[in-house]
Amino acid sequence: MADQYAQSGEDKPSTGIPVIRWEEPPEGPVVVLLDQTRLPAEEVELVCTDAPALVDAIRTLAVRGAPLLGIAGAYGVALAAARGFDVEEAAVALAGARPTAVNLSVGVRRAASAHRAALAGGAGAESAAKAALAAARQLHREDAEASGRMAAHGLALLDELLPGGGHRILTHCNTGSLVSGGAGTAFAVALAAHRQGRLRRLWVDETRPLLQGARLTAYEAARSGMAYTLLTDNAAGSLFAAGEVDAVLIGADRIAADGSVANKVGSYPLAVLARYHHVPFIVVAPVTTVDPDTPDGASIEVEQRPGYEVTEVAAPNVPVTGAGGGVPVAPLGTQAYNPAFDVTPPELVTAIVTEEGAVSPVTAEALAEMCARSPQATID
Numbered sequence: 001m002a003d004q005y006a007q008s009g010e011d012k013p014s015t016g017i018p019v020i021r022w023e024e025p026p027e028g029p030v031v032v033l034l035d036q037t038r039l040p041a042e043e044v045e046l047v048c049t050d051a052p053a054l055v056d057a058i059r060t061l062a063v064r065g066a067p068l069l070g071i072a073g074a075y076g077v078a079l080a081a082a083r084g085f086d087v088e089e090a091a092v093a094l095a096g097a098r099p100t101a102v103n104l105s106v107g108v109r110r111a112a113s114a115h116r117a118a119l120a121g122g123a124g125a126e127s128a129a130k131a132a133l134a135a136a137r138q139l140h141r142e143d144a145e146a147s148g149r150m151a152a153h154g155l156a157l158l159d160e161l162l163p164g165g166g167h168r169i170l171t172h173c174n175t176g177s178l179v180s181g182g183a184g185t186a187f188a189v190a191l192a193a194h195r196q197g198r199l200r201r202l203w204v205d206e207t208r209p210l211l212q213g214a215r216l217t218a219y220e221a222a223r224s225g226m227a228y229t230l231l232t233d234n235a236a237g238s239l240f241a242a243g244e245v246d247a248v249l250i251g252a253d254r255i256a257a258d259g260s261v262a263n264k265v266g267s268y269p270l271a272v273l274a275r276y277h278h279v280p281f282i283v284v285a286p287v288t289t290v291d292p293d294t295p296d297g298a299s300i301e302v303e304q305r306p307g308y309e310v311t312e313v314a315a316p317n318v319p320v321t322g323a324g325g326g327v328p329v330a331p332l333g334t335q336a337y338n339p340a341f342d343v344t345p346p347e348l349v350t351a352i353v354t355e356e357g358a359v360s361p362v363t364a365e366a367l368a369e370m371c372a373r374s375p376q377a378t379i380d
């Protein structure tokens with residue numbers, strides 16, 4: 001059982017162990033992941049020795065969350081190069097592991113482009129592999145730095161929208177250090193508010209069916225010492241009706257050019273509730289999540305996941321991947337509708353916060369202008 005951490009109020013790193021790292025043991029380079037399907041009960045590391053292992057980890061959500069998927073994809077390309085596998089083949093498999101989070105293909109492309117450029121410049125296989133690894137490490141560092149800047153911009157926006165502090169924030173899914181090279185995206189804003197004494201409570205949606213909120217956000221919130229309360233997704237409406245929510249903070253997996261936001265399923269209903277109850281609905285994501293090549297929400301491919309993730313719940317010692325073997329909660333043979341994400345139109349989004357600042361109101365023009373300010377937007 002993961003160490004029971006008293007809510008000492010002291011700030012601890014939200015995971016205590018790295019969510020992803022590159023290692024070079026004598027038997028060859030590996031990518032080591034904190035297996036998120038085993039949290040919060042166990043802190044177990046998954047050692048990937050090739051790209052297929054990383055593809056499987058992405059598909060089963062052992063590694064997940066848009067920015068971290070980009071970092072994992074880049075390390076996966078570097079791993080294929082370092083171990084002498086076909087890099088282009090690995091890049092295609094990694095980029096195709098999950099369709100919605102644009103960061104994954106961005107990260108894969110960053111490392112694969114560095115590898116190709118090195119080869120084109122006459123480098124040998126070893127030097128090209130080092131170029132891919134350098135690109136992955138750079139992306140990892142950039143994401144950590146972006147996380148800190150998003151937290152600062154997000155907290156400044158909260159203080160502007162909600163003068164007086166004591167924010168009661170509702171969040172959905174998991175957007176902390178388990179999705180990032182740093183403290184995360186939306187959760188990083190709540191963590192910054194907590195550390196500066198301006199967070200009254202974090203309301204945590206459990207986030208069915210894979211329970212990223214209950215299993216992961218509650219895990220990170222507990223380690224941080226902040227005041228937090230878990231709720232079922234269908235209880236959120238009653239919190240708004242009771243006037244208990246000051247703002248909604250969520251992440252994103254892909255932001256289209258018009259400002260439409262794809263995020264964990266259940267985000268769109270929160271946006272409708274927030275609009276009805278005049279509560280700010282704030283999306284926090286790095287610039288690498290904005291995809292100018294996706295014109296609007298209808299163009300975003302929403303990942304459809306297996307029905308057994310809905311019809312089963314995890315059983316003891318069965319990882320929460322919904323990969324069968326769980327405890328049925330519906331009659332065998334029940335068909336289930338299980339989109340991993342939904343899409344919120346820009347008119348329901350109060351602001352999009354990136355490391356470059358806050359965009360509000362959300363328009364295609366304002367989003368494009370913000371992206372143009374970012375060096376991330378020009379990197380292949």
Ligand SMILES: CSC[C@H]1O[C@H](OP(=O)(O)O)[C@H](O)[C@@H]1O
Nearest residue numbers: 064065066173179251252263264
């Ligand atoms: C800020 S990225 C986190 C983002 O990713 C999650 O999806 P998943 O757990 O399926 O990878 C969810 O959409 C979060 O908002």
